Amino acid sequence: MSSLEEIAMLLDNSGSILLSGHVFPDGDCLGSVAALGLALKKKGKEVVMASPGLIPGNFSFLPVIGDFCTEKPAREFFDVMIVLDCSESDRLGNFGRYLNQSANVICIDHHLEPNELGNLNYFDSDAAATGEIVFDLIGLLDVSIDPEIAACLYTAIVTDTGNFRYEKTTAATLRKGAILMEAGIDASGINTLLFEENPLSAVLLMGAAINSIKISPGGSVAWMVVDLSMLARYSAQDGDTDGLINVARTIKGVEISILFREIAPGTYKISFRSKHKADVSLLAAKFGGGGHARASGCTVIGELEEMEAKIIKEALLEVAKVGKE
């Protein structure tokens, strides 16, 4: 693995730089790309900030988001390509090919089990967000954190930590948040834009999904169903089902929450979340899917009731392994 100092030095000595996050972009990848892109621009570099996936509307407030490249950059070859918040070439969409069209590739990520995608790689799975690593890198680049950069880094950190709530948040994460606030951002305004501008359809769909909650006899597995008729009733958009599964997980005693979302007649995208200990990546794998220990998913075709029975049975086995039911 390379050090952040080596990465900063390479960037200092490079002219044209392509920065990319991953498909299905989130606040951490967009905020990290925007913050580092802005910092490199301040150093006079020729910068292309890329997003291989469509940028969700709630990030439209981010500085420079309008300059993001989602199709094809103006140049074919770069001195450096930086991949942020991801280490898999197949999550780079269109931009994957620039891995071979850049003299150097830098990969910075905080996910578990990263791939050495770059010739310089910096991985820290203890970082609460890629934005935390980018914060440190910008310091090494000797760029001061202005309000625009701060807004991007703040977005990266609060989206990936659930507002400083999740397990990997440390005292250092909070101190970084303090420095970003001191740079002059409207933090509560950013939080409102990120978390309090849900479409009415999404909120009403949440009500309907809650009505569908079922719980295993011992209370350790909770599941919800969102079928095509519900999506139609609320004219729900893509993205309106994000976060629904967390509602079921917040129920006292629930260790695994499951969302069955019908994406085509008889085809269900199934998401799994665990609260404390159960490894839902194993659960998803049994049905041809995958993911992380606390968040995973799979897609299954079939009759809902039969599918539910099979999956709940397997979920209860996963819970039993960690002694919760």
Place this chain on the structure above:
Amino acid sequence: MSSLEEIAMLLDNSGSILLSGHVFPDGDCLGSVAALGLALKKKGKEVVMASPGLIPGNFSFLPVIGDFCTEKPAREFFDVMIVLDCSESDRLGNFGRYLNQSANVICIDHHLEPNELGNLNYFDSDAAATGEIVFDLIGLLDVSIDPEIAACLYTAIVTDTGNFRYEKTTAATLRKGAILMEAGIDASGINTLLFEENPLSAVLLMGAAINSIKISPGGSVAWMVVDLSMLARYSAQDGDTDGLINVARTIKGVEISILFREIAPGTYKISFRSKHKADVSLLAAKFGGGGHARASGCTVIGELEEMEAKIIKEALLEVAKVGKE
């Protein structure tokens, strides 16, 4: 107004100390009472920590919560009574009478327009939580922040700031959070207990409340009704309605959200929240209530439909003042 130094000096020179929060206790008042109570105990004081209202189950993890006095303390007279997170005698329930049975009364609060309830008062409406003021006071008392005190202060701060999200959160608030984490608390564990251990009844009630959402024609005011029949249907407990009002506020375009909660036949506790600019303390004041600019409430007796019409009309006027509808 007194200084925190004067308050610390009085506490240093006192023997028996009664600490009380307010009725319908929340994380800030319970965490503040528990943290300051623990600090004073460490200084050898005779301490009674009181809660005039029943303590919601999700706070049962707080250190010393089992020692809280909810009925009648063992002694009749105190050297000092400290009122925390409240400055109204009628919000002290049973414990209001100790205002006259204490040689000194200290009042510490962060709400707007406080009453000078004590002979020593410290008010800071810029503080994000009373727990922030107590954090500083404990420093002046020269008590080190151990993990127990830290867990109480962390709870006070995260519950009143929505995890460092709301407007009054400053860089200093985040730095206090960092110091509390460094004291050795399990912050993500506390967050799980606070926010991810909701009774099933509370989650189902949320679904029903979402079903009741109504929106003003321009979309700037959203309101929900939770009546006694709904509370009965889900065997809802006190506390199960906490947070419901925030769901309505997260709808895109909503500036004021309102929850009508029936607490006795024909008697409604009405809560108001605003998103950006509207001052809902003015709105609550029109109906005999009060609170903050972003969060306020009142209690009204009457017929629901008539009450709704009146209150929504006034809410729209408040929104109009800030140019949102």
